[in-house]
Amino acid sequence: METLSVALGHRAYPIHVGRALLDKSELLLPFLRQRKVAIVTNTTVAPLYLERLSDSLRRARVEVVEIILPDGEQFKDWQTLNLIFDVLLQRRCERSTTLLALGGGVVGDMTGFAAACFQRGIPFIQVPTTLLAQVDSSVGGKTAINHPLGKNMIGAFYQPKLVLTDTDTLTTLPDRELSAGLAEVIKYGLIRDLPFFEWLEEHLERLLLREPAALAEAISRSCRNKAEVVVADEHESGERALLNLGHTFGHAIETGMGYGECLHGEAVAAGTMIAAQLSLQLGWIGSSELDRIERLFRRAGLPVSGPALEVERYLALMQHDKKVRDGKLRFVLLQGIGQAVVSDAAAQDEVRTAILARSPHA
Ligand SMILES: NC(=O)c1ccc[n+]([C@@H]2O[C@H](COP(=O)([O-])OP(=O)(O)OC[C@H]3O[C@@H](n4cnc5c(N)ncnc54)[C@H](O)[C@@H]3O)[C@@H](O)[C@H]2O)c1
Numbered sequence: 001m002e003t004l005s006v007a008l009g010h011r012a013y014p015i016h017v018g019r020a021l022l023d024k025s026e027l028l029l030p031f032l033r034q035r036k037v038a039i040v041t042n043t044t045v046a047p048l049y050l051e052r053l054s055d056s057l058r059r060a061r062v063e064v065v066e067i068i069l070p071d072g073e074q075f076k077d078w079q080t081l082n083l084i085f086d087v088l089l090q091r092r093c094e095r096s097t098t099l100l101a102l103g104g105g106v107v108g109d110m111t112g113f114a115a116a117c118f119q120r121g122i123p124f125i126q127v128p129t130t131l132l133a134q135v136d137s138s139v140g141g142k143t144a145i146n147h148p149l150g151k152n153m154i155g156a157f158y159q160p161k162l163v164l165t166d167t168d169t170l171t172t173l174p175d176r177e178l179s180a181g182l183a184e185v186i187k188y189g190l191i192r193d194l195p196f197f198e199w200l201e202e203h204l205e206r207l208l209l210r211e212p213a214a215l216a217e218a219i220s221r222s223c224r225n226k227a228e229v230v231v232a233d234e235h236e237s238g239e240r241a242l243l244n245l246g247h248t249f250g251h252a253i254e255t256g257m258g259y260g261e262c263l264h265g266e267a268v269a270a271g272t273m274i275a276a277q278l279s280l281q282l283g284w285i286g287s288s289e290l291d292r293i294e295r296l297f298r299r300a301g302l303p304v305s306g307p308a309l310e311v312e313r314y315l316a317l318m319q320h321d322k323k324v325r326d327g328k329l330r331f332v333l334l335q336g337i338g339q340a341v342v343s344d345a346a347a348q349d350e351v352r353t354a355i356l357a358r359s360p361h362a
């Protein structure tokens with residue numbers, strides 16, 4: 001097992017990455033304020049892993065409340081969030097009860113938000129079971145639900161007490177979901193870590209074959225990158241926005257297509273290609289770099305262009321992006337592989353051109 005830290009002073013927390021960790025309740029016990037845990041998961045993950053985790057906690061004499069949500073991005077909403085509150089109240093959970101998210105980013109984001117709100121804040125733990133959640137969403141404390149007009153529009157910054165990543169859970173993950181997670185892995189290479197991007201170019205096949213050592217390395221290097229950014233700028237007043245590479249376009253794709261149609265990681269990959277295209281148009285990267293990025297996404301099984309969404313619809317949806325300042329769009333753009341900036345340099349016509357260049361009707 002490898003342990004990383006998110007060094008946020010008195011709110012610092014560990015990220016344990018290893019195999020067979022679901023059975024190790026001794027890793028969870030030091031973080032419980034009370035011997036009561038409410039595990040939030042969904043209908044897909046519950047039959048796979050809930051019993052193992054619950055049993056290991058119960059063996060350690062911890063009371064376990066199980067909350068099983070419907071599965072899907074379309075359920076990352078108020079109604080589903082309320083299901084969590086209903087059970088917490090029915091089962092007399094208290095301020096010192098710990099909420100534990102067992103699942104992918106959807107479960108993690110909703111559980112974190114529920115923890116931030118319930119009785120004005122109760123402790124929570126992330127046990128991520130998708131690659132995307134293990135490399136990105138479980139770390140950093142962004143929690144949220146979606147609104148029909150925009151992704152993650154209602155939420156809070158609220159850090160977990162612990163991230164427990166059992167890489168064995170990836171053995172049951174569908175191929176498409178593994179690829180979606182790789183989009184956020186590649187993101188770290190693109191925004192700030194050229195050696196990691198080069199490592200990914202060399203070792204991608206090992207990741208696609210789910211070689212445990214390769215997965216562990218990719219997860220650790222991703223989490224280290226994310227933790228460094230979060231520690232430098234927890235509430236996204238500057239550098240943290242770089243983690244949003246591809247997301248301005250990606251979130252417009254997710255909302256525009258209807259939540260759940262296009263996976264988050266797929267939308268991020270397509271959105272990153274549009275951002276790279278915009279960077280090319282501004283003369284910040286060359287076509288050889290654009291091709292290199294496209295090649296890696298393609299090899300990872302990810303889309304390299306957007307869906308059939310009208311350009312004007314992109315522009316309208318992107319107005320809700322959280323990076324908008326004084327009504328002006330700001331994008332994360334590339335000045336090279338491993339070097340990203342937040343910029344408002346792109347004129348709207350340039351943005352239209354970039355979207356069209358990466359759209360099926362172009
Ligand atoms: N908070 C953040 O910093 C952050 C970062 C990135 C993404 N996100 C959010 O995360 C969400 C995407 O997360 P995701 O890609 O994990 O999607 P997800 O949570 O929908 O999980 C993907 C699918 O895999 C299933 N699943 C989970 N673990 C499994 C396993 N081990 N075996 C088999 N199936 C399994 C899920 O039930 C689901 O059907 C989006 O809502 C996105 O906005 C948040």
Ligand SMILES: O=C(O)C(=O)C[C@@H](O)[C@H](O)[C@H](O)COP(=O)(O)O
Nearest residue numbers: 136140142151152240243244247322
């Ligand atoms: O942690 C961050 O910061 C990120 O931006 C990570 C993203 O991968 C993630 O999708 C996040 O939820 C997007 O946040 P948002 O603020 O643009 O909704």
Ligand SMILES: [Zn+2]
Nearest residue numbers: 184247264268
């Ligand atoms: Zn993301």
